[in-house]
Amino acid sequence: MLGIVPEIGPEAFSLVIIPLFIFFARICDVTIGTMRIIFVSRGMKMIAPVLGFFEVFIWIIAVGQIFQNLTNPLNYFAYAAGFATGNYVGMIVEERLAMGLAIVRIITQRDSTNLIGYLRGAGYGVTVLDAQGKMGPGKVIISVVKRKNITDVENAIHEFNPKAFYSIEDVRRAAEGTFPVVTPGPTPFHFGRGLRKGK
Numbered sequence: 001m002l003g004i005v006p007e008i009g010p011e012a013f014s015l016v017i018i019p020l021f022i023f024f025a026r027i028c029d030v031t032i033g034t035m036r037i038i039f040v041s042r043g044m045k046m047i048a049p050v051l052g053f054f055e056v057f058i059w060i061i062a063v064g065q066i067f068q069n070l071t072n073p074l075n076y077f078a079y080a081a082g083f084a085t086g087n088y089v090g091m092i093v094e095e096r097l098a099m100g101l102a103i104v105r106i107i108t109q110r111d112s113t114n115l116i117g118y119l120r121g122a123g124y125g126v127t128v129l130d131a132q133g134k135m136g137p138g139k140v141i142i143s144v145v146k147r148k149n150i151t152d153v154e155n156a157i158h159e160f161n162p163k164a165f166y167s168i169e170d171v172r173r174a175a176e177g178t179f180p181v182v183t184p185g186p187t188p189f190h191f192g193r194g195l196r197k198g199k
Helices: 010-041 047-068 073-097 113-121 147-160
Strands: 101-108 127-133 136-146 165-171
Touching (some): 010 047, 010 073, 047 073, 101 147, 113 136
Antiparallel strands (some): 101 136, 127 136
């Protein structure tokens, strides 16, 4: 008859429901743990302890289910698979949140006038230093940007100085700084239209 939910037998519950529960519980607690470590590295003292509480709470529940069902090897597989998946999910979540700041260092032997012009025109704070490298004189461009704007800066580098070397590092703490008021578009073409790439 319609509307009748079939009963789940104890064997199906032990072989299917419990491993799935352990798997998803591990995804949750490892994802939270990954976020907690990232928050600790960024000095966010208030958020990290709260995440730590939920991380351990969920972990205890998952481990408790394993100890109650030691004879089922699927539980061990679910535990390990959940741990691996949780690491991946945690990194994806952190990447999507894109919190904090990053310092971008760009080293180029080409004329970087257009790149510098774009970055400053888009509202980024830019420091330019003269440098001497193996291939001769060049420029070192340093900018501290919000992590959500890294893609825009990378697009500008690829457009104006595609052979430039650049590195990106997380910034734990910063004071003052110049940042765009409005997030720039995904590509730098609106500023670079009509400009030649640096030589």
